[in-house]
Amino acid sequence: MSQSRIARLRQVMDSDTPFLVSNLVNIRYLSGFTGSNALLLISMESAFLLTDSRYEIQSRRECPEIDVVISRDLFGSAIELLQTPALAIEGSALSVTHWQRIAKQVPDLQVAEPLIEGLRIVKDSTEIAVVSKACDISTASLEILKTEIHFGMTERQIARRLESLMLDMGADSIAFQTIVASGPNSAIPHHKPTDRPLQKGDLLKIDFGALVDGYHADCTRTFTAGKAADWQKELHECVLASQHNGIKALAPDVDFGVVVRAANAPLQEAGFMDKFTHGLGHGVGLEIHEQPFLSSPIGGKIVQNMVVTIEPGVYLPDLGGIRIEDTIVITSFASEVLTKFTYELTSVG
Amino acid sequence: MSQSRIARLRQVMDSDTPFLVSNLVNIRYLSGFTGSNALLLISMESAFLLTDSRYEIQSRRECPEIDVVISRDLFGSAIELLQTPALAIEGSALSVTHWQRIAKQVPDLQVAEPLIEGLRIVKDSTEIAVVSKACDISTASLEILKTEIHFGMTERQIARRLESLMLDMGADSIAFQTIVASGPNSAIPHHKPTDRPLQKGDLLKIDFGALVDGYHADCTRTFTAGKAADWQKELHECVLASQHNGIKALAPDVDFGVVVRAANAPLQEAGFMDKFTHGLGHGVGLEIHEQPFLSSPIGGKIVQNMVVTIEPGVYLPDLGGIRIEDTIVITSFASEVLTKFTYELTSVG
Numbered sequence: 166m167s168q169s170r171i172a173r174l175r176q177v178m179d180s181d182t183p184f185l186v187s188n189l190v191n192i193r194y195l196s197g198f199t200g201s202n203a204l205l206l207i208s209m210e211s212a213f214l215l216t217d218s219r220y221e222i223q224s225r226r227e228c229p230e231i232d233v234v235i236s237r238d239l240f241g242s243a244i245e246l247l248q249t250p251a252l253a254i255e256g257s258a259l260s261v262t263h264w265q266r267i268a269k270q271v272p273d274l275q276v277a278e279p280l281i282e283g284l285r286i287v288k289d290s291t292e293i294a295v296v297s298k299a300c301d302i303s304t305a306s307l308e309i310l311k312t313e314i315h316f317g318m319t320e321r322q323i324a325r326r327l328e329s330l331m332l333d334m335g336a337d338s339i340a341f342q343t344i345v346a347s348g349p350n351s352a353i354p355h356h357k358p359t360d361r362p363l364q365k366g367d368l369l370k371i372d373f374g375a376l377v378d379g380y381h382a383d384c385t386r387t388f389t390a391g392k393a394a395d396w397q398k399e400l401h402e403c404v405l406a407s408q409h410n411g412i413k414a415l416a417p418d419v420d421f422g423v424v425v426r427a428a429n430a431p432l433q434e435a436g437f438m439d440k441f442t443h444g445l446g447h448g449v450g451l452e453i454h455e456q457p458f459l460s461s462p463i464g465g466k467i468v469q470n471m472v473v474t475i476e477p478g479v480y481l482p483d484l485g486g487i488r489i490e491d492t493i494v495i496t497s498f499a500s501e502v503l504t505k506f507t508y509e510l511t512s513v514g
Numbered sequence: 515m516s517q518s519r520i521a522r523l524r525q526v527m528d529s530d531t532p533f534l535v536s537n538l539v540n541i542r543y544l545s546g547f548t549g550s551n552a553l554l555l556i557s558m559e560s561a562f563l564l565t566d567s568r569y570e571i572q573s574r575r576e577c578p579e580i581d582v583v584i585s586r587d588l589f590g591s592a593i594e595l596l597q598t599p600a601l602a603i604e605g606s607a608l609s610v611t612h613w614q615r616i617a618k619q620v621p622d623l624q625v626a627e628p629l630i631e632g633l634r635i636v637k638d639s640t641e642i643a644v645v646s647k648a649c650d651i652s653t654a655s656l657e658i659l660k661t662e663i664h665f666g667m668t669e670r671q672i673a674r675r676l677e678s679l680m681l682d683m684g685a686d687s688i689a690f691q692t693i694v695a696s697g698p699n700s701a702i703p704h705h706k707p708t709d710r711p712l713q714k715g716d717l718l719k720i721d722f723g724a725l726v727d728g729y730h731a732d733c734t735r736t737f738t739a740g741k742a743a744d745w746q747k748e749l750h751e752c753v754l755a756s757q758h759n760g761i762k763a764l765a766p767d768v769d770f771g772v773v774v775r776a777a778n779a780p781l782q783e784a785g786f787m788d789k790f791t792h793g794l795g796h797g798v799g800l801e802i803h804e805q806p807f808l809s810s811p812i813g814g815k816i817v818q819n820m821v822v823t824i825e826p827g828v829y830l831p832d833l834g835g836i837r838i839e840d841t842i843v844i845t846s847f848a849s850e851v852l853t854k855f856t857y858e859l860t861s862v863g
Binding site for chain 2: 199200201218219220221222223254256257258259260261262264265276325328329332333338339342352353354355356357442443482
């Protein structure tokens, strides 16, 4: 695995300039190393993983095909390994402090394009299998949770129970801080669970996911506590139409803009565009938010084996909000939803 | 809270140079904002929190005394707010990409000393209360877990159970990836739980903690699966002597080096110093590892209301390892262990 990914990087990197990878997610992607402190130095001829003594055994186990260097000073050791005056670094993953230090010793220090993020956009079959597993654990947990929610349960209690279910089903951890937002709190897109108890008439928005082998799942469903009011049904119908339009538009070679416009149409028609305050979707993989970002101003095309979310939402301050989100893999001709869970507006409590 | 911490920063920062805080932990410390995307721009006259629309409601709720600016381009908006040609940034928390962008528009761009990390070293009473709560949840969970562990339970199962217990007892989440390492795996200082089942004769090392209101607990105990072998008893006695020496040495005005030497003495005497491959301890607070770092080459003095760990460990490759770790607050004349849990070598299974 690591050898083929490093080979792909070598095809796109400047062959005269060694590449110092400092983003730990990119290091994991290229080398398989999962520790919390490392650098990866890649040239056309060699690849060195630098880490500290805590990870000596683990790094050799996880990266059998890469030369491991154990050091107390990773940047110092990386510079010592250099055989050229040139070095390329990751501009978004290197601090100013480290940049200034390296610049003193490396005459031709360059900021590389985000090449590895580019490679990571299109997933291989192993990655898709792991994301699928994370999505299966997530939705199976929500199926159980749905039957257990009752009036008076707090947002925190609901979140904790969902997290326990995911861990019990084999998640390594949760993919991100679970959002459970009830009543007026559901109007806050990224709400942190509180001790507010669930009340009859509430909207209940749950945005959550499992983490498996470093890969994330991302799913949102909004429920009603008790029987849905008419305005809740109408709002849900509108957001659902937006989400289905977005998913239907996903196919190889389609412009991001086409997907965004398709999803926006029902919201525009209903006059809700100013209540949809975030992007339509994003890539999911080793990070919960990664390229591609599906928002209007950024161009690009959908490609087979991308994994993305489609997650329109409408937030009515003080009243409530609805978001519906799936994690989706692009197939050879269309797309497949990985977070399979009913789209019907479901009543809980 | 936020006003007094910002006032403390203003006492130490350069009064002519606005300070752009980009480290999210430092932003939380100064402002109370807990979202995942923000900048904080502080001058002697003003304080602006910049974040995106997802956090509009949350930021105004969490930072009632600070001017909130909602923007799609935080760095662009921060530069627009500047009324001086000078700006200081956090060198370790700003990427090269952002640095180069700001440098184009700000003529006098400076790297500030890590002033906020300096303020964070000494905790206030609110912080100590929250760390104590996180420590109480951690050790109470371990008390229950201890009675439930049985032969054949896998490392992953033990870790998941411990995490569920902490969440059920009120932890917001786990403080870091739980380490459960059995048998030969216990010789790996930072081991990731596997499906290895617990076997009679194993050492079982558990390094874990709860997270409460952003504050971390950090605790390690090592058990034996079944009756302890003599070599396990001797090893445990040696590491425990080291840990107790370290804790006993903690008091205001004591040099870090004195603490390290006290803790090292029993390991040196037993010939284990080369098997103790990490630092003796570190600060704990809004980060699981923060200043001060208690390792030999770094100087400094213990100060009242620091919260630190003392965590010696001896790792015998392929055989097993023992670490004993507590989170400890420095009092006016000595120290108090916050992770109260027996030091006796306890048999489980």
